[in-house]
Amino acid sequence: MNECREVEALLGAYVDGETASCDCDRVRRHAESCACCRDLLGAQRAVREAVRARATGLRACASPRLKARCASYAIRRRSTPSRLPRASPGAFVRRWVPLSVAATLVLAVTAVFGFGLNHKVQALAFQSTLDHVKCTRFTGGGPPADPLEAARQWQAKFGWPITVPASSGASNLQLRAVRRCAVTDGRVAHLIYTWMGEPLSVYVLPKGTLGDATEFVHRFRHNSVMWSQNDRTYIMVTPHGRDPELDRLVSHIRASAF
Numbered sequence: 001m002n003e004c005r006e007v008e009a010l011l012g013a014y015v016d017g018e019t020a021s022c023d024c025d026r027v028r029r030h031a032e033s034c035a036c037c038r039d040l041l042g043a044q045r046a047v048r049e050a051v052r053a054r055a056t057g058l059r060a061c062a063s064p065r066l067k068a069r070c071a072s073y074a075i076r077r078r079s080t081p082s083r084l085p086r087a088s089p090g091a092f093v094r095r096w097v098p099l100s101v102a103a104t105l106v107l108a109v110t111a112v113f114g115f116g117l118n119h120k121v122q123a124l125a126f127q128s129t130l131d132h133v134k135c136t137r138f139t140g141g142g143p144p145a146d147p148l149e150a151a152r153q154w155q156a157k158f159g160w161p162i163t164v165p166a167s168s169g170a171s172n173l174q175l176r177a178v179r180r181c182a183v184t185d186g187r188v189a190h191l192i193y194t195w196m197g198e199p200l201s202v203y204v205l206p207k208g209t210l211g212d213a214t215e216f217v218h219r220f221r222h223n224s225v226m227w228s229q230n231d232r233t234y235i236m237v238t239p240h241g242r243d244p245e246l247d248r249l250v251s252h253i254r255a256s257a258f
Ligand SMILES: [Zn+2]
Pocket: 003, 004, 007, 030, 034, 035, 036, 037, 038
């Protein structure tokens, strides 16, 4: 497990081909024997490729705030030894896509909110699945969490209310943890459950950015299911395939997230 944590820190540089700052052999060897890290690596690669493919559109609709974030990221990046040449201030807009997975992740979802519905759904699926794979790999067991208490603590800490769908013996669903994660430009609530022995995530975004209809996206061997209701956007991520059980679970979550 320690090896997984250490390798995870190298994945960004590895995917970026920054061989100077990455022990590539170590990453390659570990990914051959560890399915979990292989998944994460595959997800990072796919995100990077998708962002590259849409680079022109992403550049065109970046907000000033987003550009500022990319600039500060580029500055931090330059303070560490790297093969990247120094950029003049302002030049990052032309160079941001090759920068790194971390930067492109920020860009991908934020910028895509200026796009049509299909792009939004795809971008949310990318980023939530990546976070799901990262966040749940060390959150397997642990005692069940109390949904009401978790919702109360969330509002006290972050100032906006969420409803946390309860565990359900009938659905074999158990809440494990609630944490704050970066899935869009802002921070979102990440509710971590186990469902039939597998990790399941429900992300709650503080605004309703999608329609009421349920959207399904299959990516990186995971299903993302998303919709908006009552001024919130919900994204469920699970490795479970699409079947009647998954449809029933979606109904349960929708009914309890008011
Ligand atoms: Zn691993």
